[in-house]
Amino acid sequence: MEEETTKKAEMVKLISAEGFEFVIDKQAAMVSQTIRNMLTSPGGFSETQQGQVTFPEISTHILEKICQYFYWSLQFASGKETEFHIEPEITLDLMMAANYLHC
Amino acid sequence: MAMYIRVKREKTTYFIQCDPTEKTSDIKQKLQALTDQPTDKQRLTLVSSNEILVDSKTLAEQKVENDAVVALTFRKDDDDFEEVNIARPEDFTSFS
Numbered sequence: 446m447e448e449e450t451t452k453k454a455e456m457v458k459l460i461s462a463e464g465f466e467f468v469i470d471k472q473a474a475m476v477s478q479t480i481r482n483m484l485t486s487p488g489g490f491s492e493t494q495q496g497q498v499t500f501p502e503i504s505t506h507i508l509e510k511i512c513q514y515f516y517w518s519l520q521f522a523s524g525k526e527t528e529f530h531i532e533p534e535i536t537l538d539l540m541m542a543a544n545y546l547h548c
Numbered sequence: 549m550a551m552y553i554r555v556k557r558e559k560t561t562y563f564i565q566c567d568p569t570e571k572t573s574d575i576k577q578k579l580q581a582l583t584d585q586p587t588d589k590q591r592l593t594l595v596s597s598n599e600i601l602v603d604s605k606t607l608a609e610q611k612v613e614n615d616a617v618v619a620l621t622f623r624k625d626d627d628d629f630e631e632v633n634i635a636r637p638e639d640f641t642s643f644s
Contacts, residue, residue: 456582461637463559463637463640463641464559464640465559465560465561465635465637465640466559466560466561467560467561467563468560468561468562468563468582469563470563470565473563504637505637506637509554509561512561512563513615516549516552516563516565516615519549520549520551520614523549
């Protein structure tokens with residue numbers, strides 16, 4: 446088992462439209478190409494230093510689903526093939542957010 | 549990664565990577581790094597069953613599964629724990 450993975454530096458905070466905070470592993474957040482670019486680009490995004498990204502246009506419910514998707518994606522990549530359940534009523538909003546986040 | 553749980557308090561959710569064989573105390577250690585609250589001031593409650601998790605037991609023993617929601621509460625100054633408080637987004641209006 447790898448040593449202490451839950452250090453603050455390895456976590457990022459994603460903030461929804463209603464101001465709810467999701468603290469997730471950087472590795473999970475980087476499933477999103479958009480977030481990966483924000484966190485790794487040399488352009489000096491303030492997001493890079495603070496490890497915090499605000500999404501004023503993504504609602505809490507959708508952002509949580511996105512975070513669950515990140516972790517599901519990591520599990521899937523490591524060979525644990527389960528289904529990812531999406532409630533029909535959030536499909537459109539989720540697709541729009543996924544499109545924006547490139548994930 | 550074996551699994552993760554969602555630890556919630558007020559408007560914050562921590563996604564914590566863990567293993568079914570880890571004990572509750574191991575999870576509290578991880579939360580200490582994130583919340584700056586010592587492990588003995590933390591209490592974890594499995595939301596689906598409303599059961600308080602015991603430090604010496606493993607997650608598997610207490611039926612804490614992948615994607616489970618666990619409420620985090622802190623010990624107050626008068627030594628009691630605060631009530632479980634998980635904010636709902638419906639109660640807050642979006643800025644957009």
